[in-house]
Amino acid sequence: MITKEATAPAPAPARADHEPPRPAKKRRPAWDEVPRWQIYLPLGVYLVFTLVPFYWILLFALRPAGSTSLVPWPMTFDHFEKVWTDRSFGTFFENSVYVGLATLVMTTLVALAGGYALARFDFKIKRAFMLALLCSQFVPGALLLVPLFEIFAELQMINSLGSVIIAETVFQLPLSMILISNFIKNVPYSLEEAAWVDGCGRMRAFLVVVLPLLRPGLIAVGSFAFVHSWNHFLFALMFLNNQDKQTIPVGLNTLMSADSVDLGALAAGGIIAAVPVVLVFAFIQKWLITGFSAGAVKG
Amino acid sequence: MAQAAAVAKPPAPPRRRRASATPRRLPYLLIAPAALLMLGFIAYPVLSVFYYSLQDYNPTKPWRNGFAGLDNFTRIFTEDPIFWDTLVFSAKWVFVEVGLQLLFGLALALIVNQTFVGRGIGRALVFSPWAVSGVLTSAIWVLLYNSQTGITRYLADLGIGDYGTSWLSDTSTVFSAAVVADLWRGVPFFAILILADLQSVSKDLYEAAEVDGASRFKQFWHITLPHLKDAIILSTLLRAVWEFNNVDLLYTLTGGGPAGVTTTLPLYIANTSVDAHDFGYASALTTVAFVILLFCSIVYLRLSKFGGENK
Numbered sequence: 001m002i003t004k005e006a007t008a009p010a011p012a013p014a015r016a017d018h019e020p021p022r023p024a025k026k027r028r029p030a031w032d033e034v035p036r037w038q039i040y041l042p043l044g045v046y047l048v049f050t051l052v053p054f055y056w057i058l059l060f061a062l063r064p065a066g067s068t069s070l071v072p073w074p075m076t077f078d079h080f081e082k083v084w085t086d087r088s089f090g091t092f093f094e095n096s097v098y099v100g101l102a103t104l105v106m107t108t109l110v111a112l113a114g115g116y117a118l119a120r121f122d123f124k125i126k127r128a129f130m131l132a133l134l135c136s137q138f139v140p141g142a143l144l145l146v147p148l149f150e151i152f153a154e155l156q157m158i159n160s161l162g163s164v165i166i167a168e169t170v171f172q173l174p175l176s177m178i179l180i181s182n183f184i185k186n187v188p189y190s191l192e193e194a195a196w197v198d199g200c201g202r203m204r205a206f207l208v209v210v211l212p213l214l215r216p217g218l219i220a221v222g223s224f225a226f227v228h229s230w231n232h233f234l235f236a237l238m239f240l241n242n243q244d245k246q247t248i249p250v251g252l253n254t255l256m257s258a259d260s261v262d263l264g265a266l267a268a269g270g271i272i273a274a275v276p277v278v279l280v281f282a283f284i285q286k287w288l289i290t291g292f293s294a295g296a297v298k299g
Numbered sequence: 300m301a302q303a304a305a306v307a308k309p310p311a312p313p314r315r316r317r318a319s320a321t322p323r324r325l326p327y328l329l330i331a332p333a334a335l336l337m338l339g340f341i342a343y344p345v346l347s348v349f350y351y352s353l354q355d356y357n358p359t360k361p362w363r364n365g366f367a368g369l370d371n372f373t374r375i376f377t378e379d380p381i382f383w384d385t386l387v388f389s390a391k392w393v394f395v396e397v398g399l400q401l402l403f404g405l406a407l408a409l410i411v412n413q414t415f416v417g418r419g420i421g422r423a424l425v426f427s428p429w430a431v432s433g434v435l436t437s438a439i440w441v442l443l444y445n446s447q448t449g450i451t452r453y454l455a456d457l458g459i460g461d462y463g464t465s466w467l468s469d470t471s472t473v474f475s476a477a478v479v480a481d482l483w484r485g486v487p488f489f490a491i492l493i494l495a496d497l498q499s500v501s502k503d504l505y506e507a508a509e510v511d512g513a514s515r516f517k518q519f520w521h522i523t524l525p526h527l528k529d530a531i532i533l534s535t536l537l538r539a540v541w542e543f544n545n546v547d548l549l550y551t552l553t554g555g556g557p558a559g560v561t562t563t564l565p566l567y568i569a570n571t572s573v574d575a576h577d578f579g580y581a582s583a584l585t586t587v588a589f590v591i592l593l594f595c596s597i598v599y600l601r602l603s604k605f606g607g608e609n610k
Contacts, residue, residue, distance in 0.1 A: 034515075039415050046407060047424055053439045053483060054427075056450075060442050068448055110332045117329035129330060136341050137537070138592060140544030142565050143585045146572045147344035147351075170340040173333055202325075231432030233547045238573070249434040253551050256441055263442055270438040277430050 060267035079268035083255075087265060089272055091244055092251040096230055097276070099161055099247060103168045103229035104222045107176050110169070111221065112214075115180030116206070120189070133174040141171050145238050152239055163239040164247070168229040176221045183217035184210065223284045227277050248273045348589075351582035359576045371583030382584065384559070385567040386591075391474075392563055393542045396481055397535055403482065404489025405531075409519075411490070412497045422494075429487035433547025440480040440552060441467075470560050473553055477561055481548055489534060496530040497523070532603045536596060543592065564588050 061079055062072035083089045118126065141148075148167060149158070157163040187210050195205035233249040240246050246254075252273060255266045355367040375382050411422045428436075443450050446465035455462045466476040500523060508518045546566050549555060555562035555570065562570075565588065572581035 034413055036415065039410055039413055042406065043410055043421055043425070046403075047421070049483065050425060050428060053443055056443050057439050060448075068452070070453070110336065113329040114333040117326040121326035123326040126326075129334065132337065132342075136337060138540055138589075138596065139341055139345060140540075140565065140588075142544055142546050143568060143588060144341070144344040144348065145569065146578050146581060147347040148340065150347075151340065151344065166336070166340060170336050173336060177333060227430060231430075231435070233432070233434045233551070234569075249432060249547075252434050252438050256438060256551055257554075261441065261445070263445060263448065266438055267442055270435050270442075273435050273438075274431065277432075281430055 057267045057270050060263050061271050063264075065262075065264045079264040080272070083265045083268045083272065087251065087255065087269065088243065089248065089251055089269055092246055092248045093272060095161060095245060096247040096249075099164050099168065099236070100226045100230045100276070102161075102165045103172065104226040106165065106169045107172045107225040108218060108222045111173055111176035111180050112218070114173075114177045115184055116210075118177065118181035119184035130178075133178060136174045141167065142234055145234065148235075149238055158239055159242050159245055161240070161245060164235045165229075167235040167239070168232060169225075172225045172228060176225060179221055180214070180217060183214050187213050219284055223280050227280055230276060348582045348585050351579050352586040354579045354582075356579035356582070357577050364579075367579060371580050372587070374580065375583060375587060381559070381562075381567060382564075382587075385562050385564045388561065389543055389563040389565075392478075392561075393539050395478055396485060396542045397539045399478070399482055400485040400489050400538065401531065401535055403486045405493055405527075407486065407490040408493035408497055409523075412494055426487045426491055428484045429491065431484055433484070433545065434551050436480060436484045437548055437551035440476075440483075444476060467553060468557050470557055473557060473561055477549060477553055480552060481542075484548075485538070485542075488538065492530060492534045493527060496527055500526045532600075536599055539599075540592060540596065 059070070059072050062075050062077075063069055064074065064076050064078070084093075117123070118130065152158050152163040152166075155163075157166075191209050192202075192205045195209045196202070200208065231249065233253065236247040236250050237253065240250070248269075252266070252269050255262065255269055352371055353367060353369070355363050355365055355370070357363065407425055411418060411425060415421075431439075444465065444467050446452075446463050446468075449465075451460055451464040451466070452462060454460050455464070466472040504522045505518055508522060513521070543563070544565055546563065546569060549561055549563060549566055550569070553561045555566045564584070568581050568584045568588065571577050571584060575581075
């Protein structure tokens with residue numbers, strides 16, 4: 001409500017781009033500017049805290065074993081080779097990619113169907129279903145390990161990646177569905193109705209009219225599903241006992257819980273674990289920024 | 300007759316039928332996959348936890364299995380000092396983590412909401428640990444904290460502390476060490492959420508306040524903070540539940556040790572079920588944890604008057 005008033009007289013919430021037409025009004029009076037050091041000093045201190053750990057893992061991954069140099073020079077990739085082949089991170093990586101992609105596809109499809117129903121229909125159990133979605137946020141997967149293990153044992157799925165894919169999907173679903181139904185609500189129903197008048201079936205109208213508009217939302221939901229299942233640890237630890245079925249986080253844990261930790265291998269393994277996440281976020285960056293500015297306009 | 304009616308308004312029936320094709324069953328068909336998955340893999344496990352909490356159930360000691368009544372619960376509250384220790388530690392962990400994450404997250408969000416040179420890259424770097432997993436966070440901090448080549452060695456080179464110090468294996472430092480590691484990953488969560496909400500504060504309010512001569516602190520206190528209130532309440536609650544439940548970091552960083560001093564209740568439950576195979580007792584502990592979470596959440600929402608008069 002506030003935003004309407006705010007945007008109506010001043011339809012330029014994007015500050016930087018619209019500076020030239022009305023510079024005088026936007027600028028704070030000079031005496032009221034936040035002093036630069038009050039921005040850069042705390043930010044700098046915090047950046048040191050944020051970046052030193054990242055530097056540390058790079059350092060350990062790239063410097064030779066036993067070196068205590070604080071710069072990764074001479075540089076070596078031995079740790080990566082060792083962890084990829086000797087510690088089977090190659091296999092773990094493959095498994096993690098498989099789990100991540102399958103979780104992404106399943107979560108998005110199931111949440112899309114459910115989200116569409118929640119956005120476009122009124123039906124009897126809708127309120128109860130929404131309540132169940134919200135309540136499930138309080139159910140910790142970690143506390144359900146034992147019954148879940150028994151279910152998967154019953155289904156003969158222990159040591160199969162399917163068990164982890166199902167478990168990850170189930171715990172991603174509620175939030176994904178709520179998000180997607182909100183995205184669908186933002187697409188005017190009249191667009192779909194217009195397509196029906198033009199002779200499209202409901203399914204075709206959805207695929208042709210609604211789905212393209214959902215792209216940014218689906219990319220966000222899908223990336224989160226992928227990253228979460230890529231990062232998640234407990235289900236894989238519990239349900240996959242075979243060495244050749246394990247995922248990257250389990251592999252990292254194995255490296256860490258060894259009696260004498262091979263720090264170089266651990267660092268290299270950690271970087272292998274981080275690469276896909278970094279790539280995903282670099283890829284969705286522009287959609288995230290759109291989301292941010294949309295939030296700024298929407299209020 | 301029927302013919303006449305159909306002729307009278309020909310375009311309407313086909314359109315209506317198309318618009319509401321199988322209207323009654325369609326929404327149920329659409330939510331069916333999600334509903335079935337959640338029934339099978341969330342609702343059923345939750346119910347079976349409640350059921351097992353009333354049973355003696357230990358796969359390694361099948362001769363003792365059977366109905367136990369409330370025995371498991373009496374054992375929790377009267378005979379199990381570990382339960383109380385882990386509960387107290389959980390409370391301390393959640394309180395300290397959420398409090399500090401909120402404080403630093405709010406400060407960071409206020410800073411990167413200002414206009415300054417390098418804001419884009421600054422935001423990206425500050426937010427970056429957010430996507431790092433619990434296990435990877437542990438790996439990174441194990442490297443930092445290790446006693447041989449960790450940060451303490453280089454501090455000792457500078458004359459601060461002793462060589463060979465291991466913060467993770469000393470009961471007096473392990474709590475702070477774990478808190479810092481989790482802060483590193485947790486602060487960006489609050490910073491991102493609060494920043495998103497900060498951007499929706501109407502600029503007019505600040506301009507009006509400035510005209511009235513309100514100081515920057517007063518503007519923060521009377522405009523920014525009330526605006527952020529609901530976002531803060533909701534994100535602290537979600538984060539608290541998440542910090543309580545999440546075991547990835549402590550499991551891999553400290554393993555609950557040394558000497559069990561960093562064991563949270565969920566970690567204790569995981570150990571009871573995984574290592575001791577005492578499924579009945581673990582289920583009773585889980586039930587108690589559920590009830591505590593639910594109770595605290597309701598009290599918190601009531602006390603904070605979520606969505607109350609301020610909006």
